[in-house]
Amino acid sequence: MIETLIQIFLFGAVVGGIWGLVASGFSLIFGVSRILNFAHGSAFVSSAFLVYSLVNYGYNLYFAVLAGLILAAAIGTVVYALTKPVRDREVMVIILTLAFALLVQQVLLILFGDRGVSVQPFIEGVAEIGGLKVTYMRILSLILAVICLAGLDIFITKTKLGKKVMATAQDSRAAMMVGIDIEKIFLLVMVLSSLLAGFAGILYAQILSVNPEVSLKALIYAFAIVILGGLGSLRGSIVASFIVGYILVTTITFLGARWSEFVMLLTIVAILVVKPTGLFGVRE
Amino acid sequence: MRFLMAGLLVLAAGMPLVLPEAYLYILGLAYIFAVMVISWDLMVGYTGQVNLGHTTFVGLGAYVAALMQTPLRSGMALHPALAIIAGGVTASAVGLAIGIITLRLRGYYFSLVTAILPLVFMQTVFIWRELFGGEEGFTVENTIFTTTLEKYYFSLLVLLVSLIIMRKIVDSRIGLRFMAIRDSEELAESLGINTTRYKVMAFILSSFFAGIAGAMVVNYRFTVSPDLYGVPLMLLIILSAVLGGLGTLYGPLVGAIVIYLAKNWWLGDLIRTFSFPINDEIVLYAILIAVGILMPEGFYHGVKRWVKSISSEKK
């Protein structure tokens, strides 16, 4: 029993790692800037596919990753342009970004089919921790997740630019009047969050695999983590990704794999209903 | 406007005389789809709350009705008309429960919860497979409507009744309150309107008709399956409503029929004829994006303006 608990403890943390990375970009765009960007998953998936294709054509992995990140930034820019005219109407932002996400999904489906693709990992191999086999990639993604989220946290709260982002999110008109170039800020937020999404997607393709439908799954998990952690709290997102990892691993261990999806979704709904401000919600 | 509607009704009633049976079948399904879309518009277009899980209620209505008509699974063998109503009532009951909890909060919470709901219900279909039939769904016996002609007229009738009821609500004082909430929730609150109560009311109505539509689909094609909970259906609903024009009921009605026919009838052929390396979904989503940016009020308002400008020219 103790052994099982230790396993869950270690594994839950590590499983949560990749999801934390996935959520980091979303924490910025939705948690901080409150833009319901349904196209967040598009950057996630497209970068991974681009990296896969380039590596297949013989390009160096790191070069391909760079290209993937550039693509992610480009997607962010496109979404920025799409949502600019309707930014004040939440309905339209949702619908436009949703339509864009689906468009990208269909394009990917036509180009690559519905099967998943993998990218060769940055580090290969397995570590043995306490008798448990854990892949280095999982550990790496956990470390990277913490770095990204902590880094974002510092950026938002401690730097001048970060404070401008917060201000724009809270009241864009007031921010404008104070002299902040809100268009630049919005563009920055979009591009940065898409970059993070793209990066997460590439890692996801290394540990698991990516197919066009994964964009939806990634989006839901990202939503869940951000809401659970509390909108606006990046530290909350770190904690929340651990919790998500633990819920997944515990469910699989005790209830069985078939319940994992269901329990995850129910938990998300329960959180949204019971404590919509999440664990460390900043303001509502 | 009334003339136009009456004219279209006559046209619809006369369709069986000109349309081959296969297309009549599709048109009948399009009418049911239209019920889904206008009930979505009732919620989103009139109260401004973005419901991303409308298919939850479509699926609920479908499964409840299907189960009640299949003695093997539930021990009941209800008359289809009763089962359909039961489907609608169940859907609205769930809508009530969810609405009470989530409509108190900020808009995007509602959107989020409703987005996830269909996935949760879809999982229940897989997990409790003996009852719900899992991925494959199950067959439903219906001896009342067996010919395409009967099904066509029945769905036309249901569409008509639903439209009239929703129109009446929207044109009443209740409808005014809905729109007040949509235009400025804070203002509505300060005027003393209990916004949560009206939002929940709209949600109950919206989900009722969605449930009816779901149950209708089951009686139309004699099988029920989890696709009725699915995301593709939800997206089609959104597309049709936005294209038609949110908050008008008539716009989404036309949008629904046009989009449904396009998707299941001629768009596929058109693309295949020209061998484009695209599929019909891409075309539809591209159209949605274009409309969203260029004509966010949808075609209905655009057409109305055009008609008005023509008639004012005459003066």
Add this chain to the structure above:
Amino acid sequence: MRYAKAVLTVIILVAAVTSLCAQPEKAGREKVVVGVIGPMAVPEGQAQEKAVKLAAEEINAQGGILGYRITVVVGDTKLDPNTATSEFRRLARVEKADVIIGGFSSGVMNAMMETMAETKTLFLADASSPEHAKKVEQNYEKYKYWFRVSQNNGSTFALDLADMVKFLRDSGYEVRKVYVIRDEHVWTDPVMQALKPLLEEMGVEIVKDVKIPRGYSEYEQLILEAEKLNADVIMPVLAISGTGDILVKQWATLKPNILLAGHDLYAIDAEFYEKTNGMANYEIFIADGGALVTAPPTEKCREFVEAYRAKYGHYPESHQAYGAYDAVYLYKMVVEMAASNGEKDPFDPEVLVRYLERFNASNPARLTRTIAFYDNHDLMWGDNYVRNWISQWQDGKQYIIYPPSVANGELKLPPWIKK
């Protein structure tokens, strides 16, 4: 005046709609219409369309069926029962298809069978659910137009899996414990039901039977659990999960002392090795449909595979291609048989059903695979008919390793396994 404009628009609309669907009645037959239906956005559907078109082209070049040219019409189910039934109906009633080929996904098939019963169209089908054959058994007159052509009934997979275990043992790899990972889906139930007693007979214990939902990705935990339970084989029974590649990747990364051997639709995909960056090496799988690109069981199959490549630039992207191709030739065969027997209308489905039924155990049709039908119109299973070949990915290629009559490779154990 405004109303006049409205009325005018309505009239134009009516004219447009009716012109789109007006079909002048043709007296007498001018051609043979072969319908192919499936999910055209995915390889399974595309392969069927391409295969049918290839067959039609070949047959037309040789004079058609009874002198009539074949026209191919295509329907897209979009994996949605509503769309599928509408499309089936359109093919049957508007395009006047003489025979419809294809399908995919048991739930969609269920819906289409209802339409088939209504339109009484011959349906040479794909999909593996035993439910379909059962329908024919229980209500012959209604569903007799259905024949399963592309692959075996799902429950025969148990026979293949049991044979696979036996083969592993005979090759020197001791199998006592098996860890099963299967789809949370109706199709796996009859497989497991049939498999359990077969394994018990061989003294093999199923240490755990794990069901996973579609899109599941946390296989590492399961693999580690299998290790802890001292399983000898991890047996996937997957087709719709969509994540077979993650399973094999994580298996290859963790390198447990366990073989990965079972059924995974994804592993049959010719690009599987590439899409997993080579991690698929050494996975053992059973190949649905009775044919693999790298190991065609008959001469006609070899010709088909090469002709397919010549026309389309790549090998058949899914096993449904073989079934669809065979279906067209099968249809041609029975129509010609009916005509030479003096049947008044050799294209009448009622007549053709009886001729199709003639292909039984002692009289199979030799096409790209050897096809015969049971009484319930299910596809016959066996070494000499169609069965899922036991195959393995080795260094980028698929090899059939059992049964010996078609094998073109030998079992290779992954280097990290110590037994």
